[in-house]
Amino acid sequence: MEKITLNHITKIEGHAKLALGIENGEVKQCELSSVEGSRYFEGIVRGRRFNEASEITSRICGICSCAHVITSIQAIENALHYIPTEQTETLRVLLTLSERIRSHATHLYFLALPDYTGYESALAMAPKFKKELKQALRLMKIGNGMIKILGGRDLHPVSATVGGWLSLPTQEEFDTMARDLESIKADASATCDLFSNLTYPDFETKGEWYSLVDKHHYAVLHGTFKSFSSSFEKKHYRKFVKEYHEEHSTANFVVKGDHRYMVGALPRLNNNHRQLSSDAKKMLKQANIPIPTLNPFYNNIAQAVELVHCIDHAIDICRSMKVRKERVDKVGMRAGTGVGAIEVPRGTLWHEYTLDKNGMITNANIITPTAQNLLNMQEDIRAFVPRLMDKKKEDIVIEIEKLIRSYDPCFSCSAHFLEVKWL
Numbered sequence: 001m002e003k004i005t006l007n008h009i010t011k012i013e014g015h016a017k018l019a020l021g022i023e024n025g026e027v028k029q030c031e032l033s034s035v036e037g038s039r040y041f042e043g044i045v046r047g048r049r050f051n052e053a054s055e056i057t058s059r060i061c062g063i064c065s066c067a068h069v070i071t072s073i074q075a076i077e078n079a080l081h082y083i084p085t086e087q088t089e090t091l092r093v094l095l096t097l098s099e100r101i102r103s104h105a106t107h108l109y110f111l112a113l114p115d116y117t118g119y120e121s122a123l124a125m126a127p128k129f130k131k132e133l134k135q136a137l138r139l140m141k142i143g144n145g146m147i148k149i150l151g152g153r154d155l156h157p158v159s160a161t162v163g164g165w166l167s168l169p170t171q172e173e174f175d176t177m178a179r180d181l182e183s184i185k186a187d188a189s190a191t192c193d194l195f196s197n198l199t200y201p202d203f204e205t206k207g208e209w210y211s212l213v214d215k216h217h218y219a220v221l222h223g224t225f226k227s228f229s230s231s232f233e234k235k236h237y238r239k240f241v242k243e244y245h246e247e248h249s250t251a252n253f254v255v256k257g258d259h260r261y262m263v264g265a266l267p268r269l270n271n272n273h274r275q276l277s278s279d280a281k282k283m284l285k286q287a288n289i290p291i292p293t294l295n296p297f298y299n300n301i302a303q304a305v306e307l308v309h310c311i312d313h314a315i316d317i318c319r320s321m322k323v324r325k326e327r328v329d330k331v332g333m334r335a336g337t338g339v340g341a342i343e344v345p346r347g348t349l350w351h352e353y354t355l356d357k358n359g360m361i362t363n364a365n366i367i368t369p370t371a372q373n374l375l376n377m378q379e380d381i382r383a384f385v386p387r388l389m390d391k392k393k394e395d396i397v398i399e400i401e402k403l404i405r406s407y408d409p410c411f412s413c414s415a416h417f418l419e420v421k422w423l
Contacts (some may be wrong), residue, residue: 100306
């Protein structure tokens with residue numbers, strides 16, 4: 001049996017490896033695994049105050065720290081039966097959109113694009129693709145700048161908290177953010193053109209797609225978790241979503257009713273394309289891909305379309321925002337369990353916390369997008385490899401890595417969160 005081992009999959013967030021065993025053109029072994037050290041965040045937050053969860057869990061990942069902050073706060077507020085103000089919710093949406101702009105630009109240009117231009121890295125691409133990389137840097141800069149204004153710093157934001165915001169942007173800062181966003185609209189449209197005109201393999205996943213769905217908006221913070229075949233409210237997620245562990249990986253695998261599924265920009269587009277901004281709809285039409293689609297390689301196109309939509313949505317917020325001074329609410333304590341679920345760059349992120357009557361965390365559960373995608377990635381590789389048998393080994397590796405990177409995985413986020421068992 002021929003074996004292919006990728007001990008270090010490049011151009012992804014975190015560290016992962018793949019073990020493949022191929023015999024007579026058939027895949028006998030396919031094990032995709034995280035090789036990050038186990039990270040015990042679910043145990044670390046136990047015994048901490050309710051308002052500490054967001055700051056602690058933001059350290060799960062640098063690239064999507066805002067996502068963990070907002071999801072954590074949402075879960076805690078859900079446990080405390082607290083409903084935030086409309087302004088607080090709107091600013092949380094804006095912070096989430098800002099992070100998605102930064103993250104999508106980073107993934108598309110610096111991690112995915114080299115696969116399609118024949119270069120080993122964005123740095124090697126620079127002499128020929130200087131214009132494109134400048135587009136990426138402008139998009140990333142504006143996303144970072146907005147996170148700093150809203151969150152107090154561009155990584156691990158500190159302004160968002162349970163009950164409101166510790167610091168609010170000024171009206172002048174909203175005007176500045178709106179102008180900055182308008183300045184990168186052309187870059188986002190060019191990104192859609194670029195990624196829509198790349199050549200992608202003709203391949204379909206057998207997994208379902210899931211995302212939050214809100215009939216009024218392109219879902220960000222709220223909605224029903226939905227696919228083409230089923231849906232459920234987030235408070236019932238434990239009845240539908242199951243985590244399990246494989247010995248070869250430090251990441252949990254996640255299934256829905258024993259079946260694999262996919263989350264991310266492509267599932268969001270499949271479910272919510274009617275809620276896209278008008279310019280994003282134009283970009284999707286120009287991309288000329290079927291909607292819904294099951295081709296995971298089109299996740300790159302979906303992210304590019306989302307760039308346009310996120311910028312449009314963020315501009316609308318900044319232009320319509322009339323800042324009111326609001327103090328952080330003093331939230332009443334009660335025992336309870338709360339669930340938070342929001343759409344983040346790589347898909348739906350779940351946080352769950354149980355609090356005692358004094359507001360101390362007694363239990364926690366965190367399910368990241370990459371953990372939900374892990375089984376689907378692995379089984380897509382199993383199905384994709386047989387069609388590559390006529391290629392050289394190094395070309396097979398490149399094509400497999402393209403497929404993995406199309407999911408924009410973050411293995412740092414997916415590393416095992418199993419709680420510490422104190423003796």
